[in-house]
Amino acid sequence: xxxxxxxxxxxxxxxxxxxxxxxxxxxxxxxxxxxxxxxxxxxxxxxxxxxxxxxxxxxxxxxxxxxxxxxxxxxxxxxxxxxxxxxxxxxxxxxxxxxxxxxxxxxxxxxxxxxxxxxxxxxxxxxxxxxxxxxxxxxxxxxxxxxxxxxxxxxxxxxxxxxxxxxxxxxxxxxxxxxxxxxxxxxxxxxxxxxxxxxxxxxxxxxxxxxxxxxxxxxxxxxxxxxxxxxxxxxxxxxxxxxxxxxxxxxxxxxxxxxxxxxxxxxxxxxxxxxxxxxxxxxxxxxxxxxxxxxxxxxxxxxxxxxxxxxxxxxxxxxxxxxxxxxxxxxxxxxxxxxxxxxxxxxxxxxxxxxxxxxxxxxxxxxxxxxxxxxxxxxxxxxxxxxxxxxxxxxxxxxxxxxxxxxxxxxxxxxxxxxxxxxxxxxxxxxxxxxxxxxxxxxxxxxxxxxxxxxxxxxxxxxxxxxxxxxxxxxxxxxxxxxxxxxxxxxxxxxxxxxxxxxxxxxxxxxxxxxxxxxxxxxxxxxxxxxxxxxxxxxxxxxxxxxxxxxxxxxxxxxxxxxxxxxxxxxxxxxxxxxxxxxxxxxxxxxxxxxxxxxxxxxxxxxxxxxxxxxxxxxxxxxxxxxxxxxxxxxxxxxxxxxxxxxxxxxxxxxxxxxxxxxxxxxxxxxxxxxxxxxxxxxxxxxxxxxxxxxxxxxxxxxxxxxxxxxxxxxxxxxxxxxxxxxxxxxxxxxxxxxxxxxxxxxxxxxxxxxxxxxxxxxxxxxxxxxxxxxxxxxxxxxxxxxxxxxxxxxxxxxxxxxxxxxxxxxxxxxxxxxxxxxxxxxxxxxxxxxxxxxxxxxxxxxxxxxxxxxxxxxxxxxxxxxxxxxxxxxxxxxxxxxxxxxxxxxxxxxxxxxxxxxxxxxxxxxxxxxxxxxxxxxxxxxxxxxxxxxxxxxxxxxxxxxxxxxxxxxxxxxxxxxxxxxxxxxxxxxxxxxxxxxxxxxxxxxxx
Numbered sequence: 001x002x003x004x005x006x007x008x009x010x011x012x013x014x015x016x017x018x019x020x021x022x023x024x025x026x027x028x029x030x031x032x033x034x035x036x037x038x039x040x041x042x043x044x045x046x047x048x049x050x051x052x053x054x055x056x057x058x059x060x061x062x063x064x065x066x067x068x069x070x071x072x073x074x075x076x077x078x079x080x081x082x083x084x085x086x087x088x089x090x091x092x093x094x095x096x097x098x099x100x101x102x103x104x105x106x107x108x109x110x111x112x113x114x115x116x117x118x119x120x121x122x123x124x125x126x127x128x129x130x131x132x133x134x135x136x137x138x139x140x141x142x143x144x145x146x147x148x149x150x151x152x153x154x155x156x157x158x159x160x161x162x163x164x165x166x167x168x169x170x171x172x173x174x175x176x177x178x179x180x181x182x183x184x185x186x187x188x189x190x191x192x193x194x195x196x197x198x199x200x201x202x203x204x205x206x207x208x209x210x211x212x213x214x215x216x217x218x219x220x221x222x223x224x225x226x227x228x229x230x231x232x233x234x235x236x237x238x239x240x241x242x243x244x245x246x247x248x249x250x251x252x253x254x255x256x257x258x259x260x261x262x263x264x265x266x267x268x269x270x271x272x273x274x275x276x277x278x279x280x281x282x283x284x285x286x287x288x289x290x291x292x293x294x295x296x297x298x299x300x301x302x303x304x305x306x307x308x309x310x311x312x313x314x315x316x317x318x319x320x321x322x323x324x325x326x327x328x329x330x331x332x333x334x335x336x337x338x339x340x341x342x343x344x345x346x347x348x349x350x351x352x353x354x355x356x357x358x359x360x361x362x363x364x365x366x367x368x369x370x371x372x373x374x375x376x377x378x379x380x381x382x383x384x385x386x387x388x389x390x391x392x393x394x395x396x397x398x399x400x401x402x403x404x405x406x407x408x409x410x411x412x413x414x415x416x417x418x419x420x421x422x423x424x425x426x427x428x429x430x431x432x433x434x435x436x437x438x439x440x441x442x443x444x445x446x447x448x449x450x451x452x453x454x455x456x457x458x459x460x461x462x463x464x465x466x467x468x469x470x471x472x473x474x475x476x477x478x479x480x481x482x483x484x485x486x487x488x489x490x491x492x493x494x495x496x497x498x499x500x501x502x503x504x505x506x507x508x509x510x511x512x513x514x515x516x517x518x519x520x521x522x523x524x525x526x527x528x529x530x531x532x533x534x535x536x537x538x539x540x541x542x543x544x545x546x547x548x549x550x551x552x553x554x555x556x557x558x559x560x561x562x563x564x565x566x567x568x569x570x571x572x573x574x575x576x577x578x579x580x581x582x583x584x585x586x587x588x589x590x591x592x593x594x595x596x597x598x599x600x601x602x603x604x605x606x607x608x609x610x611x612x613x614x615x616x617x618x619x620x621x622x623x624x625x626x627x628x629x630x631x632x633x634x635x636x637x638x639x640x641x642x643x644x645x646x647x648x649x650x651x652x653x654x655x656x657x658x659x660x661x662x663x664x665x666x667x668x669x670x671x672x673x674x675x676x677x678x679x680x681x682x683x684x685x686x687x688x689x690x691x692x693x694x695x696x697x698x699x700x701x702x703x704x705x706x707x708x709x710x711x712x713x714x715x716x717x718x719x720x721x722x723x724x725x726x727x728x729x730x731x732x733x734x735x736x737x738x739x740x741x742x743x744x745x746x747x748x749x750x751x752x753x754x755x756x757x758x759x760x761x762x763x764x765x766x767x768x769x770x771x772x773x774x775x776x777x778x779x780x781x782x783x784x785x786x787x788x789x790x791x792x793x794x795x796x797x798x799x800x801x802x803x804x805x806x807x808x809x810x811x812x813x814x815x816x817x818x819x820x821x822x823x824x825x826x827x828x829x830x831x832x833x834x835x836x837x838x839x840x841x842x843x844x845x846x847x848x849x850x851x852x853x854x855x856x857x858x859x860x861x862x863x864x865x866x867x868x869x870x871x872x873x874x875x876x877x878x879x880x881x882x883x884x885x886x887x888x889x890x891x892x893x894x895x896x897x898x899x900x901x902x903x904x905x906x907x908x909x910x911x912x913x914x915x916x917x918x919x920x921x922x923x924x925x926x927x928x929x930x931x932x933x934x935x936x937x938x939x940x941x942x943x944x945x946x947x948x949x950x951x952x953x954x955x956x957x958x959x960x961x962x963x964x965x966x967x968x969x970x971x972x973x974x975x976x977x978x979x980x981x982x983x984x985x986x987x988x989x990x991x992x993x
Contacts (some may be wrong), residue, residue: 003656005259005262011098012095012098012169012173012255013251013255014248015091015094015098015173016091016097016173016177016251017690018094019088019090019091019094019095019136019245020088020091020177020247021243021247022185022245023087023088023090023091024181024188024247025240025243026217027079027082027188027189027192027331028188028191028192028236028239028243028596029240029242030079031191031192031196031236032073032233032236033196034071034075034196035195035199035229035232035236036229037071037231038068038071038199038229039229040203041067041068042061042064042203042206043817044060044061044064045060045061045064047991048060048220053326054327055324055327055328057213057220057319057458058214058323058327059324059326061210061320062317062320062321062324063318065313065320065738066290066317068203069310069313069314069563070167071316072306072309072310072313072629073310074304075307076294076302076303076306077306079302080299080302080303080306083295083296083298083299083302084292084295084296084299087288087291087292088178088863094638095169095170095173095174096591097774098169099166099169099170099858100166100477100532102165102166102169103165103166103834104165104166105162105163105164105165106161106162106165107160107161107162107163108161109157109158109160109161109268110158110159110160110161111263111840112158113263114121114129114132114158114161114263114264114267114269115129115132115133115158116129116133117129117130117138124826125269128268132268136158136159140156143156144156147406150830150904161265161266161267162264162265162266162684163262163265163266164265164272164275164276166277167275167276167277167280168258168261168262168265168275169258170275170277170280170284171256171259171261171274171275171280171283172254172257172258172279173254174280174284175280175283175284175287176254176257176258177250177251177254178284178287178288178291179287179290179291180250180253180254181247181250182290182291182294184243184246184247184311185294185295185298186244186294186432187239187242187299188239188245189301189302189432190430190431191235191236191238191239192236193301193302193305193429194235194429194430195232195235195236196309196429197305197429197430198229198231198232199229199232200305200312201311202229202311203309205509207312207316209221210316210320211319211545211549214323215542215545216985228829235345238654244696246821261275269827273847277849278736293942294432294947297432297433297434298432298433300432300433300434300435300437300438301308301427301429301431301432301433302428303422303433304423304424304429304433304437304438305429306424306692307421307423308421308422308423308424309976310421311421311423311443311551311552311554314417314418314443314550315443315548315549315552315737316549316552318413318414318417318548318740319449319545319548319549321413322413322541322544323541323545325406325409325410325413325892326537326541328406329403329405329406329533329535330530330533331750332402332405333402333466333530333533334529334530336397336399336402336529337526337527337529337530339393339397340394340397340473340526341523341526341527342391342521343390343393343394344388344519344523344526346389346390347386347387347468347477347480347519348516348519349389350382350386351480351484351512351515351516351519352516354374354484355509355512355513355516356372357370357373357374357513358371358374358505358508358509358512359505359509361505364495364504366430366493367491367495367505367508368492370497371488371491371492371495371504371508372492374484375485375488375489375492377486378481378484378485378899382481382484383481385482386877387477387478387480390477391474391478393476394473394474394477395474397470398467398470399466399467399469399470399529399533400463400466400467400470401657402642403462403463403466403533404463406459407408407456414444414447414448417443417447417448418442418443418444419442419443419444419445420440420441420442421440421441421442421443422438422439422440423438423439423440423441424437424438424439428977430472434877441914443551446551447548447551450547451544451547451548453486454540454543454544454546455540455541455543456542458536458537458540459537460841461536461841462533462537463840465532465536466529466532466533466536466903467471467739469525469529469532471595472525473522473525473526476518476522477522480515480518480519483511483514483515483518484492484511484512484515487507487508487510487511487512487514488508488511488512490507490511491505491507491508491511492504493841494507521565530987533958533980539854580952592668606903606951610952615692616631620764636957636982663866665686665697665817666697666700666701666704668684668815668817669698669701669792669815669817670701670705671686671705672814672815673705673708673755673790676786676790679787680759681781681783681786681814681817682786682814683786683791683792683812683813683814683815684759684791684792684793684814684815684817685792685793685794685795685800685809685810685812685813685815685816685817686698686792686793686794686795686817686819687795687797687816687817687818687819687820688794688796688797688818688819688820688883688980689794689796689820689883689979689983690885690934690976691796691885691886691976691979692819692820692822692883692884692885693819693884694759694794694819695794696884697817697819698757698792698794707849708755709752709755710755711732711753711754711755711756711757712733712755712756712757713752713757713759714729714733714756714757714758714759715758715759715760716729716758716759716760716761716763716764717760717763719763719933719935719936719937719940719971720763720764720774721764721765721766721770721771721772721773721774721775722770722773722774723741723773723774723777724739725774726764726774726777726778727739727740729746730744733926734747735941741777741780741781741784744785745785746782748785748788748789749780749784749785749787749788750788751788752787753788753789753790754789754790755789755790755792756789756790756791756792757792757793757794758791758792758793758794759793759794760794760795760796760934761775761778761793761794761795761796761799761800761801761803761809762795762796762800762803762932762933762934763933763934765799765803765933766933766940766943767802767929767932767933767944768943768944772803775803775807775809775991776807779809779812782812783812793813795809796932796933796934797820798931798932798983798992799932799933799934801992802932820881820883822881824873824874824877827873827876827877827884827887828873828877830884830887831873831876831891832889841902842869842901842902842903842905843865843899843903843904843905844865844868844869844872844905844907845868845901845904845905845907846867846907847871847898847907847909848909851907851909855867868907871907871909872894872905872907872908875907875908875909876890876891876894876908879908879980880980881980883979883980885976885981886976886977886979889906889976889977890977894906894907894908903979919985922945922947923955923959924961924985924986924991925945925991926941926945926952926955926956927943927959927964927974927982927986928986928992929944929945930965930972930973930974931974931983931986931992932983933975935971935973936972937969937970937971938952938953938956938970938972938973941956956972959972960972963975964978
């Protein structure tokens with residue numbers, strides 16, 4: 001054994017250096033590659049031409065941050081994953097193979113040092129060796145005596161010892177070597193963390209220079225010297241040298257111990273039981289666990305280091321993208337402003353031509369002719385062609401939409417912010433960490449809770465401010481025609497009357513020049529749109545970005561996290577208290593409300609009986625109250641800005657972006673159409689109140705299905721109830737003169753397939769004998785042409801209910817779509833979506849005090865606004881139900897005033913229309929007839945009411961005068977603003993079911 005000890009040493013050291021050393025050097029070499037990769041992408045920043053446009057520089061930095069984040073995350077994820085895997089596998093496998101070539105146990109003669117004391121022996125060992133040597137000598141006395149008489153003497157050998165070679169080799173080279181390598185792990189990861197920190201500091205330095213460039217417009221100074229990593233690479237080179245030196249020292253000491261063990265094993269100096277393979281393996285498992293704990297501790301450090309750096313990368317990337325979107329916003333505002341200016345130039349050119357034309361007049365006759373010509377052209381050319389087209393072009397340049405897009409872009413970026421990151425307030429990255437030192441935070445929560453709301457408030461304020469400027473622009477443009485017309489007419493009056501000393505030509509020229517001056521002022525205003533926007537947003541944008549950047553400091557993060565936790569805790573405690581309070585306090589009001597309802601119903605029943613018996617007279621005096629209500633509503637609407645009125649003026653929806661709900665109804669039409677193409681009998685009817693969105697629904701269906709054939713849209717605007725009238729209507733609609741059902745069936749079944757959308761089935765009947773002929777004829781026409789014509793019809797809700805009960809209209813249609821099934825959330829979404837585009841804030845005014853509860857009175861101002869807002873939407877839904885038109889009208893009517901960036905909304909609880917209940921039965925009967933037909937002429941009303949024409953006119957005129965009815969083309973219809981109240985009244989009086 002002793003003879004081969006040097007060879008064994010060489011073989012073991014070769015295994016260590018071939019298999020173990022590469023594993024020890026691998027993390028350092030990966031760190032070198034990581035730093036070189038970081039330097040490679042930083043080089044793109046170093047060679048950046050700072051003379052480039054700001055948006056190009058931002059794009060470069062955004063790309064740099066995204067690439068760097070990907071590299072950092074991938075590197076540390078890989079490093080941490082490798083740190084959790086089994087370590088030194090190849091070394092242990094090679095060592096195991098080598099050990100298996102050794103003998104399990106060798107029996108060898110003990111060296112004399114096992115019997116005689118040596119300097120390194122302890123006192124106890126020396127004493128033990130004395131007794132051992134004595135025993136040995138005693139045991140050899142017989143042999144010594146025998147040798148006296150032998151010619152050939154037998155040699156005297158020391159006792160033998162059994163050496164467990166495999167166990168000893170495993171013990172020292174599997175266990176002891178790895179155990180003594182822990183210092184290498186610390187040296188390696190300490191320097192990896194240190195060089196990573198240095199690289200991070202370099203990235204932070206780049207960030208500082210970029211932020212200074214963005215915020216103060218200082219020149220961007222980046223040099224190659226900024227990106228040198230030679231010192232970092234030198235640190236890693238020294239680390240590799242240290243690893244080799246430490247490993248060599250470990251091997252030297254381990255081999256000495258190994259050699260001593262081989263010589264002492266199997267003696268009293270070193271028992272063999274500790275070298276049993278099972279015990280050696282058991283101890284190795286314990287060592288590996290300790291080693292893994294060290295790796296885990298460094299993984300905690302690397303988790304914080306990775307997340308801490310990546311928080312910086314994520315936040316700065318978000319900051320750069322925010323500035324990039326802001327630049328895009330400015331560019332879009334500038335582009336739209338230039339478009340508006342070009343349109344203003346069109347008006348300017350026209351006005352200059354007018355100025356020139358009038359100035360060319362040599363005498364009064366010539367001047368009179370020129371002015372008359374220009375006045376005529378104002379209405380025929382300027383207002384209808386020039387101004388109309390310009391207004392249309394300018395209206396499409398709304399500034400609030402681009403600011404809304406900017407807001408949506410930022411919200412999209414914020415939605416992608418990470419929700420969990422590891423940080424530590426006082427961690428030393430050059431030491432192994434622990435799980436207790438790590439805190440987890442949500443950057444998403446930090447930004448959206450602490451920074452975004454205040455910036456969002458500024459964005460909304462900017463939307464309002466820019467919207468007001470835009471409204472002023474449009475209003476000023478619209479005034480130009482009136483100014484020109486007034487001044488030209490004044491000049492013409494001077495020419496005709498010849499009673500003034502004023503010069504008619506000067507009056508005309510000065511009037512047109514004032515228009516040109518307004519255009520010049522307006523042009524300057526439009527040119528300042530971008531500057532105004534920057535004034536509104538730049539400062540708050542800088543604050544927003546600086547606040548986000550402050551989150552890269554762990555102290556700030558932990559402080560705000562604590563604030564958020566406290567706020568959430570307070571909100572939870574409030575919610576629990578409120579729940580308990582609501583359960584106890586609101587039991588009594590519920591009982592009181594129930595009692596009031598019973599009392600109200602009882603009172604109504606008694607009063608109704610008294611009225612029938614003649615004991616109670618109905619005053620019927622509602623004219624002044626209703627007139628005041630309608631005048632107040634109109635005045636409220638007139639106070640609102642142009643953009644806001646346009647958003648809520650109820651017209652048939654053509655803008656797909658404002659479509660809310662009814663997706664299922666659209667899919668129903670699409671399914672029906674697909675089934676019809678398979679030669680199935682399919683017809684569709686869309687039912688709803690006036691203004692509920694029947695036509696809008698079909699327009700949306702058309703926009704979503706471009707593959708449809710040409711759709712023929714027919715609208716029955718006049719009352720038709722005979723077959724002849726129906727054929728005449730179809731002849732006009734199809735430009736085909738046919739006068740019988742057979743001819744129309746033959747015509748529609750011939751040629752290409754058709755898609756017919758027929759509106760207003762309620763106009764195809766008249767509630768009298770033989771008043772259903774047109775509907776019966778249409779039903780037969782639909783039945784006989786369904787294979788070649790896909791029919792989609794609309795019908796008013798209450799007309800359909802009547803027609804279904806009277807002539808079973810529902811049997812004609814296979815698919816029925818009710819647009820009156822919209823819930824409160826859908827209506828609220830529709831209102832909020834339109835309102836949000838305006839950019840205004842809402843302030844809800846208090847209702848009368850009797851509607852205020854203790855919860856409201858104890859709430860903060862912000863909480864009170866939330867309560868009032870929720871109640872407003874509930875009340876509005878009660879009034880409008882599924883009717884968008886009614887909802888939009890009441891929304892506009894509720895807007896009492898505009899104060900700065902805030903629209904004040906009157907509480908709907910203030911609306912008291914109980915006076916509408918004071919209507920005579922004859923009036924209710926007429927209202928019911930109009931409601932079921934949706935519109936009727938005076939002679940139709942007389943016919944269905946059974947009253948003579950004179951009496952009918954008196955009642956209808958009185959209903960019109962007090963505002964319950966409106967008239968258009970001699971047709972009377974229910975006033976939309978009072979539609980819901982009248983329907984409710986008719987239901988309560990059993991006119992409707």
